Each structure stands twice: as C-alpha cells, then as structure tokens.
Amino acid sequence: MTIDARDPLSLAQWWAETLGWRVTDPVPGGVEVQEPDGSAPSLFFVAVDDRKSAKNRLHLDLYAGDQGATLDDLLARGASRVSAGQPDEAEWTVLADPEGNEFCLLEPR
Incomplete structure (x- = not known):
C-alpha cells in the first residue's frame, strides 16, 4: 500500500513503531515499512508537497x-x-x- 506523506521518513518511522515493523533502507522514491519476517504486505511512503485534504478512501x-x-x-x-x-x-x-x-x-x- 502506498501512502502520500509530506515527510515520508518520519511517517514511516511512526507507523513502524505503531505496528512493531521495521523501516527498510529509504530509496529515492520513498520509504518502506515491512513486517520483520516480510510475510505481510508492506507500507510505502512517498513524498508529496500538498497536505491531506479529504477523508481517506482506504x-x-x-x-x-x-x-x-x-x-x-x-x-x-x-x-x-x-x-x-x-x-x-x-x-x-x-x-x-x-x-x-x-x-x-x-x-x-
């Protein structure tokens, strides 16, 4: 699942702590958070300039x-x-x- 973020690394770290997962090495396109054993789908945080303005659809x-x-x-x-x-x-x-x-x-x- 890809999530837009103004600060991808900070938000990825927040979610990694929340889920008990780990942040992988950031890449130019964003930052991934994975379950330690890699068995679950990951979260991928990408940089955007605009702030969230509407309710999430997911x-x-x-x-x-x-x-x-x-x-x-x-x-x-x-x-x-x-x-x-x-x-x-x-x-x-x-x-x-x-x-x-x-x-x-x-x-x-």
Whole structure:
C-alpha cells in the first residue's frame, strides 16, 4: 500500500513503531515499512508537497488486546481522535496519524 506523506521518513518511522515493523533502507522514491519476517504486505511512503485534504478512501484497522493502553500510547506519540461519522457507542476509535491519515483502533475479534 502506498501512502502520500509530506515527510515520508518520519511517517514511516511512526507507523513502524505503531505496528512493531521495521523501516527498510529509504530509496529515492520513498520509504518502506515491512513486517520483520516480510510475510505481510508492506507500507510505502512517498513524498508529496500538498497536505491531506479529504477523508481517506482506504484505512487500516488496528487490533489491540488492551485498547485503552494502546489508545493512550498512540495519542502520546502524535495520533489524534477523528470524527468520521461513527456512533457515540462505537466499539472502535477513529484516529489520525501525525499527517492526518485515518485509521481505526479495535479490540480483537
């Protein structure tokens, strides 16, 4: 999955820490984040000049055994809460990464 970013290296590092993955060696076209064993699809961050201006059409869902502790950690590291039309009683939390890309935090199913 390719993600536009104003600062690809910084955003790649944020997502690598969030997912417990690793940042590969940056290349001129961008920065890749992979699962340590390389078994999952990767995230590839590419540089763009413009800021994100609309809701993502695709987002990641993250599952956390301790949703509250994970939420606190993500907020402390620069994530922010987002209202995307979810109901007040939603069992998930909608967040945005430091560059505004939305994702959801859920308890495991």
